[in-house]
């Protein structure tokens with residue numbers, strides 16, 4: 244049986260779940276939100292990595308159904324939290340440019356009663372090149388209803404700088420490949436500094452991905468990076484592992 248065939252039945256068979264990864268303030272370590280990452284527990288293969296099944300879902304169009312499932316589950320979950328933390332959901336090119344995507348987001352926020360400013364969507368640059376006009380139109384409408392828009396994996400795509408100007412981003416996520424090389428590689432450190440300067444100049448907050456060590460965090464603090472995400476603060480895990488963070492009075 245093919246991955247695509249099995250993925251088709253994964254929602255109905257209850258094989259999908261969401262992992263949540265904390266996003267924290269660099270200065271204080273305080274958690275202000277989570278990124279949501281899809282997990283697939285296949286009955287025979289076990290955990291299938293998203294790097295394997297997401298591209299298959301995108302090529303087959305299944306990402307539309309999977310993406311709707313992720314968005315609904317994430318908004319429903321976040322709406323139950325005592326603390327008004329944000330949730331960042333990855334959105335593929337096909338979703339962003341599909342008919343009715345903005346209406347779907349509006350309906351989901353309405354049904355779950357999640358305030359729009361608590362939802363952030365993460366878009367990679369490859370999502371923009373597919374159909375830039377449609378992507379821009381969707382992003383402008385989402386921004387108008389108060390949804391935040393983050394550029395994901397910044398630095399790994401192409402024509403990043405013109406995209407920052409042409410599309411209404413609210414945040415830049417520096418790709419983890421730069422963060423993880425920051426101490427071994429002066430070029431990576433220079434690139435991280437430059438992206439932080441770019442963020443300051445454009446008035447866009449920057450979040451560093453893949454922060455694993457206290458040294459990396461210290462570097463980011465010294466360079467003025469406000470927010471970080473990575474194993475240092477927590478691995479992607481079921482929300483039950485983060486109950487103290489989502490409850491009041493922590």
Ligand code: G
Pocket residue numbers: 279280281292293294297310313333334335479
């Ligand atoms: O932990 P990690 O292996 O979860 O994720 C690998 C990649 O899969 C991430 O870089 C992310 O872009 C992608 N991914 C994870 N969950 C989702 C999702 O719900 N939707 C989309 N489009 N991509 C996802």
Ligand code: G
Pocket residue numbers: 264280333365395396419452453454455472473474475479
């Ligand atoms: O959407 P995006 O490409 O940003 O997905 C985040 C990916 O990065 C997920 O696969 C997640 O499991 C992974 N990740 C998150 N934090 C770390 C980290 O500190 N180190 C490493 N190696 N991977 C991480």
Ligand code: MN
Pocket residue numbers: 278333365395
């Ligand atoms: Mn992401």
Ligand code: NA
Pocket residue numbers: 333365367395396
């Ligand atoms: Na991504």
